[in-house]
Structures are given as C-alpha cells and as structure tokens.
Amino acid sequence: MGSQPQPQPHPLPTAFTPATPAGRDGLAALLAAPDRALIALDFDGTLADIVPDPEQSRAHPGAVGALAALAPRVASVAVITGRPAGVAVRYGGFAGVPGLEHLVVLGHYGAERWDAVSGTVRAPAAHPGVRAARAELPGFLDGIGAWRGSWIEEKGQAVAVHTRRAEDPVRAFESLRLPLAELAARHGLIVEPGRLVLELRPPGVDKGVALAEYVREVGAGSVLYAGDDLGDVAAFSTVEKLRTEGIPGLLVCSGNEVPALADRADLVVDGPAGVVALLTALASPPAGT
Numbered sequence: 111m112g113s114q115p116q117p118q119p120h121p122l123p124t125a126f127t128p129a130t131p132a133g134r135d136g137l138a139a140l141l142a143a144p145d146r147a148l149i150a151l152d153f154d155g156t157l158a159d160i161v162p163d164p165e166q167s168r169a170h171p172g173a174v175g176a177l178a179a180l181a182p183r184v185a186s187v188a189v190i191t192g193r194p195a196g197v198a199v200r201y202g203g204f205a206g207v208p209g210l211e212h213l214v215v216l217g218h219y220g221a222e223r224w225d226a227v228s229g230t231v232r233a234p235a236a237h238p239g240v241r242a243a244r245a246e247l248p249g250f251l252d253g254i255g256a257w258r259g260s261w262i263e264e265k266g267q268a269v270a271v272h273t274r275r276a277e278d279p280v281r282a283f284e285s286l287r288l289p290l291a292e293l294a295a296r297h298g299l300i301v302e303p304g305r306l307v308l309e310l311r312p313p314g315v316d317k318g319v320a321l322a323e324y325v326r327e328v329g330a331g332s333v334l335y336a337g338d339d340l341g342d343v344a345a346f347s348t349v350e351k352l353r354t355e356g357i358p359g360l361l362v363c364s365g366n367e368v369p370a371l372a373d374r375a376d377l378v379v380d381g382p383a384g385v386v387a388l389l390t391a392l393a394s395p396p397a398g399t
C-alpha cells in the first residue's frame with residue numbers, strides 16, 4: 111500500500127484558525143518561514159484595551175512580553191498607530207525591552223517614526239492647518255452646540271474630538287461628522303474617524319501607505335496585520351493587495367465592534383487579550399522545530 115502524505119497537525123490552537131483560505135495561506139507562510147514575516151499591529155484596541163481617558167491607555171499586561179518573545183523569531187515587528195509615535199512608545203512600555211531592540215513604531219498613521227535602535231522620533235514639519243484648526247475648535251464646538259462631554263485631544267501633529275464621555279456617545283459622534291469635515295477642509299486637513307473619535311489631521315499618509323512602504327523596506331515574505339478600528343481598513347487593503355502580488359498575509363481583527371473591519375478579517379480574536387494569546391502562540395515554536 112502506497113503511503114499517502116498525511117495532513118500536518120495545525121501548530122496553533124484551533125481558536126486561531128483563520129476563517130478564509132487566504133488567511134490560512136498567510137498563516138501557513140508565516141509559520142513556514144517566520145524569519146521572513148512582518149508582524150504589524152495597531153495600538154489602541156489591539157495592544158491596549160479601550161478606556162474612557164486616552165491618557166490612561168496602557169499596553170495589555172501580556173503585550174510587551176509576547177512581542178519580545180516573538181520579535182527575535184520574525185523579520186520585524188512594527189506598531190502602526192494614530193497616536194504620536196512617542197506616546198505609543200511610552201504608553202506601550204516599548205523602550206529598552208530585551209527582545210524589542212529592533213521595534214519600529216509608525217505614529218500619526220505613518221507620518222512619524224520611532225525606532226528602538228536610535229530611540230528617537232522622526233517627525234515631519236508641522237502642518238499649518240492643524241494650528242489654525244486647534245485655535246478655532248473650542249469656539250467652533252460651542253457654536254454648533256456639540257454634546258456635553260465632547261472634548262478635544264491635543265495630539266501635536268493633529269487634533270481630535272472624542273465623544274466617548276458624552277451622554278449619548280454615538281449621537282454625539284454622528285452630529286460632529288459633517289461640521290468637522292467642513293472645518294477640516296477649510297484648513298487643508300482630513301477627518302480620520304475612529305471609535306468615538308474624529309481626528310483632524312494632515313492628508314498624504316495612512317496606515318495602508320505606511321504598511322506598504324515598511325513591507326518593502328523589510329523585504330517581508332509574509333505579513334500579519336492586526337487592528338480594531340476604521341483607521342486600520344487602509345492597512346487591510348494593503349495586505350489584500352500584497353496577496354495579489356504574491357506576498358501572503360493574515361488579517362486579524364481585535365474584537366468586532368467595528369464591522370467594517372471585522373467583516374474583512376481572516377481571524378477575529380477576543381480583543382487585546384486575544385491578540386496577546388495569538389502573539390504568544392506564534393512565539394512558541396511548534397513541537398519538532
């Protein structure tokens with residue numbers, strides 16, 4: 111009797127089996143050649159639980175350890191966030207961690223870059239429209255009768271209006287969409303919508319552009335991207351495009367509060383705790399390797 115090739119047992123817990131063939135190909139490529147894989151992750155909602163006050167946001171307790179265990183096994187680990195890069199590094203606790211000597215944080219949707227090797231942030235010149243919008247915003251919100259509890263987050267290269275603390279956060283958010291789009295356009299800015307936040311920021315870069323450039327820089331042979339919010343949709347699109355160019359990818363959604371992202375994911379995990387569990391599983395070599 112001829113011996114038939116036996117299916118190999120999946121080395122990860124079944125909870126991490128992607129729902130799509132493309133996702134399974136992406137995961138298989140990552141596991142077959144981890145040293146060619148790029149692991150790219152969003153911060154808020156993906157590596158850090160969502161909290162009402164953005165200044166209180168911190169990486170999930172298991173995140174840094176999981177990243178530090180995984181990073182030496184893969185080509186690169188990058189955090190791609192809407193936060194200023196330095197803020198993500200601080201709130202993440204990413205600096206000076208053994209194992210994360212080559213971590214890169216792309217902040218402000220890719221406009222800024224921090225790397226662990228230099229320990230410094232490279233940032234573009236300030237966009238004059240941000241200063242003008244920042245100056246106008248408090249009076250503007252009063253003028254349009256924004257919901258009580260709406261508040262302004264100062265982000266340096268951008269300025270954001272949050273509604274999570276309003277009595278009806280969703281209605282408060284919706285009521286701001288059009289007026290803030292008009293204000294942003296007047297100052298040459300765009301509105302980046304997120305989870306109960308509308309950010310006014312310079313155009314020209316997004317997480318998809320940032321990810322595509324970083325994949326090229328690293329020469330990655332496969333990509334895992336994990337996110338949770340609308341700002342991550344562009345990165346998902348980049349991974350989908352890379353697949354058509356022969357670079358397998360795995361799209362992971364942290365939670366399913368944002369259906370526009372979750373519906374496109376190959377794998378939906380249980381929030382930052384689920385992301386940490388996935389990273390931990392990827393960092394543990396399957397038996398026999």
Ligand SMILES: O=P(O)(O)OC[C@H]1O[C@H](O[C@H]2O[C@H](CO)[C@@H](O)[C@H](O)[C@H]2O)[C@H](O)[C@@H](O)[C@@H]1O
Nearest residue numbers: 153154160161162164167191192193274305307
């Ligand atoms: O790209 P990200 O790393 O996901 O950053 C996107 C936004 O994250 C922050 O806001 C979100 O997290 C807050 C803290 O958990 C939460 O209070 C808020 O409702 C979320 O939208 C950050 O404050 C924003 O500036 C970022 O754009």
